[in-house]
Amino acid sequence: MASYAERLELVWHEGTGLSAWAGTVDHKRIGLRYLYTGFVFFVLAGLEASLLRVQLAAPGLEVLSPQTYNELFSMHGVTMMFLVATPILSGFGNYFVPLMIGARDMAFPRLNAFGYWVFLAAGVFLNSAFLVGQAPDDGWFNYLPLASEQFTPTLAIDFYALGLIFIGISTTAGAINFIVTILKLRAPGMTLNRIPIFVWGELAFALTVVFALPVLTVANVFLELERKFGFHFYDADGGGDPVLWQHLFWFFGHPEVYLIVLPALGLVSSIIPTFSRRPMVGYTYIVLAELFIFVISFGVWVHHMFAVGLPTIALGIISAASFMVVIPSGTQIFAWLATMVSGRLVLSTAMHFVLGFLVLFVIGGLSGAMFSAVTFDQATTDSYFVVAHFHYVLAGGAMFPMFAGLYYWGPKMLGRLLDERLGKISFWLMFVGFNLTFFPMHIAGLLGQPRRTYTYASGLGWDLHNLLSTIGVFVLGAGILVTFWNWFWSRAHGEPAGEDPWSGDTLEWTTTSPPPEYNFATIPTVRSREPAWDQPKLQGGAQPPEDGGRPLTDGHTTLATTLADAEPQAIVHMPHASPWPLFLTLALMLAFYGVLLSSWMVAAVGAVSSAGTLMGWLWPRGETQET
Amino acid sequence: VRRRARVGEALATIRRCGGLSVVIVFVFAACSAESPSVLSPEGESAQRIDRLWWLMLWISLAVLAVVLGLMVAAIVRRGRRDVEVDRTTPSWGDPFIVIAGVAVPALILIAVFVVSLRDLDSITEQRDATLTIDIIGHVWWWEVRYPGEAVTANEIHIPTGETVRFRLTSDDVIHSFWVPELAPKIDMIDGRTNVLDVRTDVPGTYRGQCAEFCGLQHANMAFHVIAEPRDEFDAWLQNEAEPADSDTETASGLDVFLSSTCIGCHTIRGTEATGTLGPDLTHLGSRLRLAAGTIPNSREDLARWIEDPQSIKPGNVMPPTELSAADLDALLDYLETLD
Numbered sequence: 034m035a036s037y038a039e040r041l042e043l044v045w046h047e048g049t050g051l052s053a054w055a056g057t058v059d060h061k062r063i064g065l066r067y068l069y070t071g072f073v074f075f076v077l078a079g080l081e082a083s084l085l086r087v088q089l090a091a092p093g094l095e096v097l098s099p100q101t102y103n104e105l106f107s108m109h110g111v112t113m114m115f116l117v118a119t120p121i122l123s124g125f126g127n128y129f130v131p132l133m134i135g136a137r138d139m140a141f142p143r144l145n146a147f148g149y150w151v152f153l154a155a156g157v158f159l160n161s162a163f164l165v166g167q168a169p170d171d172g173w174f175n176y177l178p179l180a181s182e183q184f185t186p187t188l189a190i191d192f193y194a195l196g197l198i199f200i201g202i203s204t205t206a207g208a209i210n211f212i213v214t215i216l217k218l219r220a221p222g223m224t225l226n227r228i229p230i231f232v233w234g235e236l237a238f239a240l241t242v243v244f245a246l247p248v249l250t251v252a253n254v255f256l257e258l259e260r261k262f263g264f265h266f267y268d269a270d271g272g273g274d275p276v277l278w279q280h281l282f283w284f285f286g287h288p289e290v291y292l293i294v295l296p297a298l299g300l301v302s303s304i305i306p307t308f309s310r311r312p313m314v315g316y317t318y319i320v321l322a323e324l325f326i327f328v329i330s331f332g333v334w335v336h337h338m339f340a341v342g343l344p345t346i347a348l349g350i351i352s353a354a355s356f357m358v359v360i361p362s363g364t365q366i367f368a369w370l371a372t373m374v375s376g377r378l379v380l381s382t383a384m385h386f387v388l389g390f391l392v393l394f395v396i397g398g399l400s401g402a403m404f405s406a407v408t409f410d411q412a413t414t415d416s417y418f419v420v421a422h423f424h425y426v427l428a429g430g431a432m433f434p435m436f437a438g439l440y441y442w443g444p445k446m447l448g449r450l451l452d453e454r455l456g457k458i459s460f461w462l463m464f465v466g467f468n469l470t471f472f473p474m475h476i477a478g479l480l481g482q483p484r485r486t487y488t489y490a491s492g493l494g495w496d497l498h499n500l501l502s503t504i505g506v507f508v509l510g511a512g513i514l515v516t517f518w519n520w521f522w523s524r525a526h527g528e529p530a531g532e533d534p535w536s537g538d539t540l541e542w543t544t545t546s547p548p549p550e551y552n553f554a555t556i557p558t559v560r561s562r563e564p565a566w567d568q569p570k571l572q573g574g575a576q577p578p579e580d581g582g583r584p585l586t587d588g589h590t591t592l593a594t595t596l597a598d599a600e601p602q603a604i605v606h607m608p609h610a611s612p613w614p615l616f617l618t619l620a621l622m623l624a625f626y627g628v629l630l631s632s633w634m635v636a637a638v639g640a641v642s643s644a645g646t647l648m649g650w651l652w653p654r655g656e657t658q659e660t
Numbered sequence: 661v662r663r664r665a666r667v668g669e670a671l672a673t674i675r676r677c678g679g680l681s682v683v684i685v686f687v688f689a690a691c692s693a694e695s696p697s698v699l700s701p702e703g704e705s706a707q708r709i710d711r712l713w714w715l716m717l718w719i720s721l722a723v724l725a726v727v728l729g730l731m732v733a734a735i736v737r738r739g740r741r742d743v744e745v746d747r748t749t750p751s752w753g754d755p756f757i758v759i760a761g762v763a764v765p766a767l768i769l770i771a772v773f774v775v776s777l778r779d780l781d782s783i784t785e786q787r788d789a790t791l792t793i794d795i796i797g798h799v800w801w802w803e804v805r806y807p808g809e810a811v812t813a814n815e816i817h818i819p820t821g822e823t824v825r826f827r828l829t830s831d832d833v834i835h836s837f838w839v840p841e842l843a844p845k846i847d848m849i850d851g852r853t854n855v856l857d858v859r860t861d862v863p864g865t866y867r868g869q870c871a872e873f874c875g876l877q878h879a880n881m882a883f884h885v886i887a888e889p890r891d892e893f894d895a896w897l898q899n900e901a902e903p904a905d906s907d908t909e910t911a912s913g914l915d916v917f918l919s920s921t922c923i924g925c926h927t928i929r930g931t932e933a934t935g936t937l938g939p940d941l942t943h944l945g946s947r948l949r950l951a952a953g954t955i956p957n958s959r960e961d962l963a964r965w966i967e968d969p970q971s972i973k974p975g976n977v978m979p980p981t982e983l984s985a986a987d988l989d990a991l992l993d994y995l996e997t998l999d
Contacts, residue, residue: 042896055823064866099876101972178850179875229971245795269851275834310739314753318761340836340846342854342873343786349777356769360762366842367761370730375750377739388731395727400770406716406776408783412709412843415836415871442897480714481840483697486879493867494695536745566745577851 037554045137045551047610048070056610058142059125059550065446070153071117072517077160077379078112081505084469090503102487103170104189110159110173111193111486115154116290118431121408122296123148123207125438126235130211132541132548133229135220135557137591138607140213143650144206147614151203154622158218159196162189169193172485175256175283177275178269179591182260191260191629194253199625201250208242211235216596220540221581222559223599226320228315229539233320234299237327238268238292244331252281254586260632274342283334287392291330293427295323297434298365302385304441305369307537308384309376315368321369322361331356339410344564348407349567355405362398366391386437389464393429396424400475415485417498418478422473436463437517443520444534448546449527454521462512469505473498532572538563544574555582556592559599577590590636613650620646666833677899695868698841702887703860705783712779719768726760765769783844787857791818797828797835797848800870800877800976801939801952809929810900813939814883814952819893821839823859836872845871860887864889865948882953892904903930904942904998913994921979928998938978945999951976959992966991 047053057063085105097105128147131138139145151577164170167187171180179465180190213265215236219228228236236498255266256278267278293387306313333341335351369391378384400422404410413419436459443451477498489495542565544553553574558581563569568576576582585594585604593603624639702705702794793816796803804812818824828837830848838845843858861867870881888896906914917923918932925937933941947957955961964971964989969978983991 099879161710171875176873179873183835184875188741270847276852309734310748314750315757316752340845341849342852345780348780352776352780353773356773358771363765364757364761368757370727370734371750371753373734374730374737374751376734376745376746378734379740380735380741386737391731394846395724399723402772403713403716403720404778405769406712406772408705408709408776408779408844408984409712409716411846412706413711413841414845415838415873416698416840454669460755475998479698481698481838481867481869483838483878484871485877488879490882491693494697517684538745553760566747576864591969628785647888 036507037584037586038549039562041551041554041584044586045549052551052612054481055615056146056612057201058138058608058610059143060131060139060142061146061316061446061548061550061552064124064126064128067120067127067152068157069155070149071121071124072189074112074156078109078117079113079510081109083510083649085109086503086506089489089499091500092489092496094488095457097487099487100170103172103485104163104168106485107169107172107175107193108163111159111169112156113427114161114173114293115197115204116152118293118427119204120152120291121435122235122238122300123204124433125300125435126211126238126296127207130232130235130443130539131212132445132544132552133217133232134223135540135559136218137215137552137556137585138570139210140218140605141210143608143611143614144210146611148206148210149613149615150618150622151206152200154618155196155200155203157623158199158622159192161242162192162196162398165193168325169196174286175278176282177278178307180256180278181268183358187627191257194260195625195629197622198250198253198257202621204242205246208246209237211239212243215239217593218561218591218605219476219584219594219599220557221592221599222520223594223603225597225599226317227559227562227599228320230302230316230319230323230530231299231539233295233323234296234302237323238295241292241295241327241330245285245292248281249285249289252278252285254283257628261628268439270405272476276338279338279341279386280334283337284331287328287334287337288327289316289425290423291326292524294430295326296429297390298323300434300438300441301369303539304383304437304590305372306563307535308378308379308381309372309386310379311372311376311540313368313567314371314375316562318364318647319368319639322364324414325361326358329354329361333350333358336410336592337414339407340414352405352407357637358401359398363393366395366398379535381440382453383437383535384461385457385460386433386440387461387482390437391427391431393425393433397427397429403428406488413478415483415655416478416486417474417482420484421471421474421478423476428471433463436460439516440534442610443523444527444530445541445546445548447520447524447527448530449523450530450534451523451527452519455522457517457520459512459515462515463509463577466505466507466509466512467548469654470502470509471505473505474502477502485634532574533565536566538566540571543571548574553591555584557582578656611650612647617643617650662867674871677776696869698840701841702862702864702882703839703858705843705858705867706841708779708783709844712776714733716772717776720733720770726867727875738895742928750973772809786825790822792825792827793818794827794829794956795837795848797830797832797870797874799832800881800973802881802883803831803939803988806831806897807899809903809942811927811929812900812943812970814949815886815947817886817888817893817992818858818884819890820863820887820919820945821859821861822890823857826858833874833933834872835870837868837967838871839866839868841866847872849893857944858885860926863888869953877973880952880954880973880976883961884953886948898947899999904928906930907997910990910994911959913990916991917994918981920983920987920991922981925978932979943998945996959996962995 055324103122154554165500169189245473258264265273269276332354353536440456477495480494482495530546555576557571559574570580589607592603593605620642624636627639701710715806748814794805802814802954828848830850835848836845845853846856866885868883925935927940928941948958949964966981968980
């Protein structure tokens with residue numbers, strides 16, 4: 034077997050130095066970059082939230098000016114949604130989807146690299162607004178006419194609109210890559226009903242992106258046309274309609290919420306069987322539930338607009354659809370419970386985070402179901418009750434699984450075990466801090482406190498709840514820092530993880546930790562939904578050829594299989610490292626800054642150099658055959 | 661005896677919250693008298709919403725209890741990492757998921773949906789309103805127009821025991837009209853007019869606040885609804901419709917008003933001041949608070965507001981007014997007579 038590994042090493046090694054660093058197309062390096070960059074933005078958005086909470090610790094404080102407060106809550110939302118949740122879950126997907134389906138890389142490795150660079154560039158673009166003191170200040174929902182040239186004449190909204198268009202390029206590229214990778218690069222034998230649930234989650238996520246994101250892009254293009262050239266899409270005086278923005282935004286925005294949760298739920302579904310010591314009970318139900326959520330997520334956008342004054346019949350229909358969404362979430366929860374109850378739970382740190390997630394997600398789901406009732410929504414929407422609800426669903430529903438993912442997959446990525454004791458300390462701090470922060474918000478909201486206010490009057494019964502929330506943020510933050518410390522300490526000093534520290538069920542546990550650049554010395558043939566449990570010969574990532582392993586050492590290749598049955602179909606030549614994705618990103622960034630500043634010469638230079646770098650990227654070089 | 665009265669009061673409070681369990685009421689200690697709470701409803705539609713909330717809360721707690729119970733069961737019978745993997749499928753697994761994870765939730769949700777739809781129907785049903793009031797949102801205050809001459813700001817008087825119709829729109833960005841104790845909220849959008857019917861039988865002062873983010877001073881855009889018996893309301897409305905008194909004693913204050921920048925934005929009916937950018941001040945003296953609920957309507961606060969409104973509500977439309985001490989006194993004297 035060693036000979037396969039040696040030959041593959043020659044073919045797949047990207048080298049070291051600047052050109053390898055700037056040009057890497059290795060999905061594992063890119064996945065880690067997504068994770069590290071995502072967590073940097075996570076810290077930034079967390080600091081923003083802490084400042085907001087300090088300002089709200091007591092009534093009438095003047096820690097932040099109203100303008101700063103508005104910028105910080107807007108950027109907190111934008112950052113958490115676009116620069117934290119989506120990229121971090123894409124990072125896990127980038128790293129683990131190819132490993133879990135037995136491929137050597139993503140289907141389009143250079144597009145993958147491009148996706149990361151654009152994410153980074155768009156993140157820098159959006160946050161550079163702080164440097165010129167014109168950060169987006171109209172919320173992540175950015176309603177018109179407040180966001181129009183008339184009411185927000187600064188560059189703030191241009192940063193917002195162009196930044197989101199920019200990051201949309203990254204998310205779309207990533208989503209298409211996931212779809213093709215999952216449908217075409219699965220190991221032979223990994224039929225549709227053997228795909229790991231995390232991979233299904235990433236597929237549902239990617240499909241949602243492809244259908245939802247164009248709507249946001251269109252909405253923002255309209256907005257820029259209106260702001261820069263005086264079009265009238267949203268301007269009531271010019272025959273437009275500000276409510277159009279709300280329809281477009283939420284037609285994207287609600288699926289966006291689900292597309293954050295879908296891979297997180299998939300992650301949970303991957304961890305539960307391993308630590309329950311039995312296969313997932315109700316696999317089919319979970320997969321169908323995830324796909325059902327993807328479909329129904331496009332039918333509920335108006336429940337963000339129940340107070341707009343739309344016709345009652347429309348409210349009723351959307352209300353029904355919103356109630357329906359609860360069912361697939363419930364299905365998954367009871368499938369997880371069935372698996373855990375019928376198995377033998379191992380209370381690792383990762384499982385702590387999963388159990389914590391379950392509690393928070395159920396609470397958030399229940400309060401979410403309440404919003405499906407139109408009249409209750411009309412009473413509580415835009416109050417702190419909503420803030421409580423969506424933090425339970427999104428921070429509880431996505432952040433806790435992310436941390437579970439760090440503890441579950443960290444050993445695979447680092448090659449070393451994370452400290453379990455520190456992990457549990459981190460979990461308890463986060464769990465207690467989280468509830469202390471967000472639970473009182475339910476009550477403050479019911480007591481009539483509206484959200485997005487930089488201050489509040491005393492004597493309205495809100496003081497205690499706000500103070501508790503502010504204290505909670507710091508407990509939560511301390512818990513998060515413990516995990517970060519744990520990660521970097523264990524990276525240097527942790528115990529070697531070995532291939533399979535948890536005796537997991539999926540393919541990533543059959544190769545070394547961290548995996549080699551080519552992932553598997555032989556591309557495995559899969560005969561079960563839990564191959565790592567059922568096929569001992571997969572060990573070492575080198576299934577012997579007589580057992581079905583395919584070395585594919587002739588060239589930089591991986592195997593394509595048929596869509597449903599995963600029959601071997603073709604050998605795919607994979608591209609090598611390339612700096613072009615980075616160049617294209619820089620050219621695009623120039624163009625976006627040009628449009629931002631309305632300096633059309635700069636924009637034109639950016640556009641032309643984008644076209645040029647794209648040609649450089651695609652120029653045929655006859656490099657497909659190598660040994 | 662006094663203690664018993666206090667206990668009785670506490671029980672009444674708990675009953676007012678509509679709950680049976682003291683624990684739950686404690687957690688949602690929502691009846692502090694001063695809060696504009698969704699859970700202390702005094703309006704007809706707010707009461708419906710309150711009942712729906714308690715129904716949904718009890719169901720939610722039951723669901724949460726089931727989930728937590730199963731989690732505890734799983735934790736109690738936990739194993740160790742080296743436990744052999746169990747490759748069998750529990751025979752009860754699929755039926756359990758279908759029943760607990762699909763069928764039961766579907767039945768509960770359908771039931772709640774039907775109840776909520778009935779509520780929606782009842783709340784949006786067009787009734788015969790005895791009074792229609794136009795509310796126009798501005799950054800960051802509320803213009804209130806009654807049929808006839810009466811125009812006021814940030815304070816809405818309504819008669820009890822009658823259905824009052826609000827016609828709501830905005831002059832600029834989107835605002836949202838929310839009086840938690842009386843009714844659900846509804847947005848105010850330029851170019852559209854939304855309608856909200858409100859009815860309460862309980863006289864009182866109900867705090868409302870803008871619920872749609874509307875920019876810099878969204879936090880300081882409150883108002884009060886004052887519900888009072890019909891005769892008191894009629895008296896108030898009649899007074900409100902009249903022009904300002906021309907009192908010779910405070911005529912010098914009026915002169916200050918008319919010769920300063922005030923006149924550019926404010927109307928005082930019965931005088932030459934007809935500005936429309938800011939609130940109508942014809943009966944300013946009778947209002948509870950200033951600057952859309954931000955500060956009390958006292959002489960000192962009014963003086964602070966006139967001299968330096970930007971330190972009280974940064975970014976609001978009103979510029980500072982520089983006046984000599986004598987002029988300011990005269991102006992305050994005059995404004996205080998406007999009731």
